[in-house]
Amino acid sequence: xxxxxxxxxxxxxxxxxxxxxxxxxxxxxxPYLFWYVQYPNQGLQLxxxxxxxxxxxxxxxxxxxxxxxxxxxxxxTKPSAHMSDAAEYFCxxxxxxxxxxxxGKGTMLLVSP
Amino acid sequence: xxxxxxxxxxxxxxxxxxxxxxxQVDSQVTMMFWYRQQPxxxxxxxxxxxxxxxxxxxxxxxxxxxxxSRPNLTFSTLTVSNMSPEDSSIYLCSISETGLSNxxxxxxxxxxxxxx
Numbered sequence: 001x002x003x004x005x006x007x008x009x010x011x012x013x014x015x016x017x018x019x020x021x022x023x024x025x026x027x028x029x030x031p032y033l034f035w036y037v038q039y040p041n042q043g044l045q046l047x048x049x050x051x052x053x054x055x056x057x058x059x060x061x062x063x064x065x066x067x068x069x070x071x072x073x074x075x076x077t078k079p080s081a082h083m084s085d086a087a088e089y090f091c092x093x094x095x096x097x098x099x100x101x102x103x104g105k106g107t108m109l110l111v112s113p
Numbered sequence: 114x115x116x117x118x119x120x121x122x123x124x125x126x127x128x129x130x131x132x133x134x135x136x137q138v139d140s141q142v143t144m145m146f147w148y149r150q151q152p153x154x155x156x157x158x159x160x161x162x163x164x165x166x167x168x169x170x171x172x173x174x175x176x177x178x179x180x181x182s183r184p185n186l187t188f189s190t191l192t193v194s195n196m197s198p199e200d201s202s203i204y205l206c207s208i209s210e211t212g213l214s215n216x217x218x219x220x221x222x223x224x225x226x227x228x229x
Contacts, residue, residue: 032214032215034217034218036220041225042222042223043117043119043205043220043221043222044156044207044218044220045220046217046218046219049215049217051215052215090155090156094214094215099143099144099211099212099213099214099218100146100158100218101156101158101218103155103157104155105154105155106155
């Protein structure tokens with residue numbers, strides 16, 4: 001079975017600082033990988049996805065992630081944090097042929113002035 | 114992408130009662146799913162809602178506790194039966210427009226359930 005590990009349940013950064021949220025996965029086949037963001041009292045919103053092709057993918061709100069097969073990682077980054085980025089971020093891997101997703105436990109991003 | 118409307122958005126229920134959550138999509142979609150997000154936890158798949166047939170439940174979830182309906186390609190309901198405080202969670206409806214594993218899921222805003 002596939003699994004997703006997100007290192008750090010909470011990450012704190014200052015406004016303007018680099019954001020790095022870590023995600024590692026286990027999969028016996030090439031995975032499809034996703035990052036979602038959840039703002040308070042809202043559902044999940046897709047940030048970006050990797051399916052095939054370029055390993056550096058760009059998403060909404062200035063976020064990007066790089067698929068590194070050798071490291072089984074899909075870390076999420078943003079060069080400069082904004083206060084509005086404060087939210088919970090989930091990494092997910094697709095279950096082949098089922099259309100469902102397995103999620104990591106999430107990382108709460110805290111942004112201070 | 115499709116717009117997903119889920120209701121109620123939140124509810125407070127008494128132990129032993131049941132709550133039915135509705136999920137309406139503004140277009141026909143291939144697959145609909147129900148997830149649970151317990152406090153401080155990640156999302157766990159409850160079941161796949163199959164149009165015109167019984168839902169497919171994940172390990173640890175049973176039809177008697179979480180009956181699901183999907184009468185057509187735009188609508189599904191999840192019932193949380195005989196509730197206990199342990200059922201306090203966010204319940205999320207999600208859809209896959211293509212049903213393919215490289216297609217992202219889209220989510221409703223969730224139903225925040227508190228059982229007292």
